[in-house]
Amino acid sequence: MTQIRTRFAPSPTGFIHLGNIRSALYPWAFARANNGVFILRIEDTDVERSSQAAVDVILEGMQWLGLDHDEGPYFQMQRMERYKEVLGQMLEQGLAYKCYMSAEELNALRERQIAAKEKPRYDGTWRPEPGKTLPPVPEGVQPVLRFRNPVGGSVVWDDKVKGRIEISNDELDDLVIARPDGTPTYNFCVVVDDLDMAITHVIRGDDHVNNTPRQINIFRALGKEPPVYAHLPTVLNEQGEKMSKRHGAKKVTDYRDEGFLPEAVVNYLARLGWSHGDDEIFTREQLVAWFDLDHLGKSPGQFDETKLRWVNAQHLKACDDTVLAGLVAEQLAKRGIEVDPADERMARRCALFKDRCATTVELADWLAMYLQDVTPSAEDLATHVTDAVKPALQTLAGKLAGVAWEKGAIQQAIKESIAAHGLKMPQLAIPVRVLVCGRAQTPSIDAVLELFNQKIVLDRLHIV
Known part of the structure; x- marks a missing residue:
């Protein structure tokens, strides 16, 4: 039986939030549930927008949540030689070709197609065909490389969330897989990475559905079968918009700083698109024991901070008091209040007050009276x-x-x-x-x- 291998492949172009990290939780849980391998891959080819700070938040957030990876992190920018090697092979085998159409020519073509009420798409001017004469190669123009997409027929896959999806190949034009300067494009790199890393299941957001038929065609052109796909519905914010930094989403690590427990955040996120009967509160171990792809939700999950606080309160009540003492000591230290978490009274104080609290910040608010002067109103x-x-x-x-x-x-x-x-x-x-x-x-x-x-x-x- 083939070993299950999953991956989380974030782009470090913005700080990772709870909507993003759910796309790490599910492949992690699926790998752990099946004694598989979970791989972390940083897709950093957008050099201008990628930042080390964003990479750090990804690593820190996953470490805090206990989403440990078995391989990686791999960085796409460090794999450029491999991509260029595969591009060369595809050119040699006629799976890709050089296209000298300029951006101006492409724009003019699109305008003509739109005016004729046609779908704007590349028209195959430079695609080699038997008996076809290609235009003369213009001087001083660096070509892009395009993938020879199959003509006719359909791309079909059984998505573990969305069911059977079928896209006509005639809807897909010949994808650019390398830019004029030779750098490969996203959809091409993803396929090479998934092939090299022997990924068996791709569990990702449904904003990637449109990329999937193109990626499947590249897999098959390279003589390989694509992985199993599961495209997760979007996570919405409390206003019903797609969760994003622009719409007020916080960094994952902000929840740590605000006194949430990683077990509670994992529990809450898991329920934001997957279910195990009516179970609301469960441990990480139970999640791993129960997780499968058959109970992923088909509707977008809506983030609700009040519900997250309730889930956190349940985990706080169940948390070992000596563990809480250490977490509360960290919160107090941020306020300049130094305390020995090993002082047995700290654990007993946590035990006394934790039923009244939703976060370790609230617990620290209570325990501060033991450690600094109070000022009654x-x-x-x-x-x-x-x-x-x-x-x-x-x-x-x-x-x-x-x-x-x-x-x-x-x-x-x-x-x-x-x-x-x-x-x-x-x-x-x-x-x-x-x-x-x-x-x-x-x-x-x-x-x-x-x-x-x-x-x-x-x-x-x-x-x-």
Whole structure:
């Protein structure tokens, strides 16, 4: 049985966003599900628009999401000699030919065709045919190379998403496969790469459907069968437009910086065009175990940040607390708050607050009160820390100063202070929250206080 080999082949001409990275996730998952090989190929032949910064975001984003590649990254610009070798072979075998038609002549031809209500296309002026006399070669003109597309018949393939697709060869003109300066064109390079890398399945966006018949014809001209194709519907943004940088899409790595977990982003992206029954929340391991091409969606997926935050919240709840402690420590470090993630209280703090959070940034917002001064709002102080409750706060501070610093003893000190002053729990607990935590709402006050340094709690209570 042939080993499955898939590839992700981004162009580094703009920063990779979630819509792009889904085209990496599916071939990665398909390769992993079938003990196959996943290849990363950087299609950087657009030298003017390609940038190292964009390459870095691709590599960084894939590493963060755990989309590890087995081979590559290969760079097309480093394969130019190979492309030129195949171009030479195609010329020799009559699969390609030199075309000296200038850009001006091509434009004039197109204008005539449009005026005659014909589809604009190259008319084969320089295509060699038996008994045909070609025009004289103009002086000083560098030719392009064109592929001899088959005449008559159709290109047919069974797309794993779109079903059977058939395109008449008469709809396709002779494709330029090398420019006047000899540099090969995209559709040609893709075929040579897929051939050399023995790609068995091409899983990519449906903006490539129009390229596919041309690529299939080149494969067959070279004596090879094309891979299996699966063309994924577009990912739309929240406004229903194609997700793009121009329409506000963010870099993949921005989600890392905003406190999303890679497992959650992978889970969300997988569901944005593929399904396994009604399963909404699943692990990377479950995705790999379940993934196939038969359950890819045929309709465009629409990105919804609210749904992504919900998925992230579910993964946050399930995340190991020591792992969360490290991620929250990274978020706090960006704010200039240094903390030892190995401090066992960090993991316990994460455990206490993670059910209230959608991201590690929100978790860091909660945990900051343990590590830096808090400033209660004037409104909270006026509302909750009244003259009537200050004596009870002083009683509580005195009791807390003498207890073992654990939840049961803290709870007992609070109960005794409430009883001594004839109060109800919220009448004392809320002012304590305001003074110690800087906010009126928290989880159970004894659980929250236990995870503070005792001296910090006493200092903040002694303000009154």
